[in-house]
Amino acid sequence: METILFLAHTETDGSLGKSALEALNAAKSLAAVLPGSNLISGLVGGDVQTAANQIAGCASARFLGVVGPDFASSRYSTDIVAVEALARAAAATIVIAPGTARWNRVLAGAAQRLGGRIDTHATGTTAADDQPGITRWYYRQRMEAVVQRTRRPWFILLDPGCGEPWTGAAGQVQVELVSPALTDANRRTTVTGLRAPSADQQTIRPDARLLFVAGAGWTKTQPDGKPHPKEAEQLILGFLAQSKASLGSTKSLVDLSGEGQAVLKFMTHLNQVGQTGSTPRHPKGLSTCCHGEEPHTVGWRFINERRAVNLNPNCSWAQGKADVLYVADAFAVMRKVNALLAEKA
Numbered sequence: 001m002e003t004i005l006f007l008a009h010t011e012t013d014g015s016l017g018k019s020a021l022e023a024l025n026a027a028k029s030l031a032a033v034l035p036g037s038n039l040i041s042g043l044v045g046g047d048v049q050t051a052a053n054q055i056a057g058c059a060s061a062r063f064l065g066v067v068g069p070d071f072a073s074s075r076y077s078t079d080i081v082a083v084e085a086l087a088r089a090a091a092a093t094i095v096i097a098p099g100t101a102r103w104n105r106v107l108a109g110a111a112q113r114l115g116g117r118i119d120t121h122a123t124g125t126t127a128a129d130d131q132p133g134i135t136r137w138y139y140r141q142r143m144e145a146v147v148q149r150t151r152r153p154w155f156i157l158l159d160p161g162c163g164e165p166w167t168g169a170a171g172q173v174q175v176e177l178v179s180p181a182l183t184d185a186n187r188r189t190t191v192t193g194l195r196a197p198s199a200d201q202q203t204i205r206p207d208a209r210l211l212f213v214a215g216a217g218w219t220k221t222q223p224d225g226k227p228h229p230k231e232a233e234q235l236i237l238g239f240l241a242q243s244k245a246s247l248g249s250t251k252s253l254v255d256l257s258g259e260g261q262a263v264l265k266f267m268t269h270l271n272q273v274g275q276t277g278s279t280p281r282h283p284k285g286l287s288t289c290c291h292g293e294e295p296h297t298v299g300w301r302f303i304n305e306r307r308a309v310n311l312n313p314n315c316s317w318a319q320g321k322a323d324v325l326y327v328a329d330a331f332a333v334m335r336k337v338n339a340l341l342a343e344k345a
């Protein structure tokens with residue numbers, strides 16, 4: 001019999017974000033298939049009433065909250081105290097939480113304090129023979145494993161974007177306040193504010209419907225005998241601004257900066273998709289000026305519909321890696337696409 005604690009922190013507006021609702025769905029599904037188990041919600045934030053009301057219809061047996069200005073922002077020393085207090089108050093045997101930046105920092109420490117274990121980067125929950133399990137990818141997303149544990153409490157951090165968010169009726173719920181004791185040492189770090197790039201500067205957008213990949217071809221000598229990095233930059237940024245796509249890159253393109261060549265300045269190694277880069281999840285992908293070699297396309301594992309633009313009809317995308325390959329000049333294609341998007345706007 002498991003007591004499953006759905007653990008979430010509020011967003012700055014007091015609500016629960018998409019990744020939290022995905023974790024709630026996973027926690028609820030697990031509770032539904034494990035006989036005798038129950039679901040409890042534990043919320044952390046400056047004020048958690050809005051968040052609790054948002055998930056009123058989730059059939060949680062209890063709504064616990066750690067609230068107050070000390071818990072409004074991400075801070076390891078207070079977050080770990082909050083998580084520990086909630087897990088104890090719920091007598092949780094399993095804790096399911098979204099893999100947000102805030103929880104990724106703190107949950108391993110909380111598991112250690114409670115004598116439990118943690119698994120990160122889980123993609124879903126499962127049950128076999130009444131035993132809970134999680135699914136997780138290994139070896140750069142080439143193998144999927146089902147992991148079970150006997151040690152409790154078991155903390156599970158779910159990667160965002162792997163499951164459907166919970167949807168259900170909002171309402172009015174009674175939150176049971178849990179008030180962990182804080183010392184001055186817990187408050188030693190103060191959060192003085194947040195500095196984040198504006199939406200247009202932020203090129204990695206996990207929730208975007210489209211992944212737009214730029215390859216090294218954008219900086220290579222073009223048919224007129226010259227490279228055109230300035231126009232490449234304008235075309236790519238223009239497309240991102242209009243489409244709100246997420247920007248991916250090949251290793252060759254992001255490595256060029258180390259070689260002192262003309263590069264696209266907004267591109268960093270964080271954009272790199274592939275074996276030694278990321279494996280983003282988006283419904284669609286459009287690759288431009290990228291050859292489509294295996295170490296790159298292995299990062300397209302979770303891109304469902306794939307298209308590529310390449311001058312070379314024998315590029316690797318043509319070897320079964322793309323649904324559609326446009327054999328065309330990406331400069332001309334993106335110029336036209338941007339003009340069409342501008343007309344529609």
Ligand SMILES: Cc1cc2nc3c(=O)[nH]c(=O)nc-3n(C[C@H](O)[C@H](O)[C@H](O)COP(=O)(O)OP(=O)(O)OC[C@H]3O[C@@H](n4cnc5c(N)ncnc54)[C@H](O)[C@@H]3O)c2cc1C
Pocket residue numbers: 214215216217218220222249250251252253272273274275276277278288289290291292293294295296299309310311312315328329330331
């Ligand atoms: C151990 C290892 C790990 C690696 N990990 C990664 C990784 O994580 N991610 C990754 O990306 N790579 C990785 N690589 C490198 C990978 O093998 C390729 O070298 C890299 O992906 C090539 O990048 P590219 O396609 O941008 O460049 P290129 O191979 O130089 O291809 C450029 C393409 O642009 C096209 N082009 C040029 N101009 C135009 C135009 N005007 N219009 C249309 N097309 C045009 C050309 O036809 C060409 O196909 C790894 C390699 C190794 C050995």
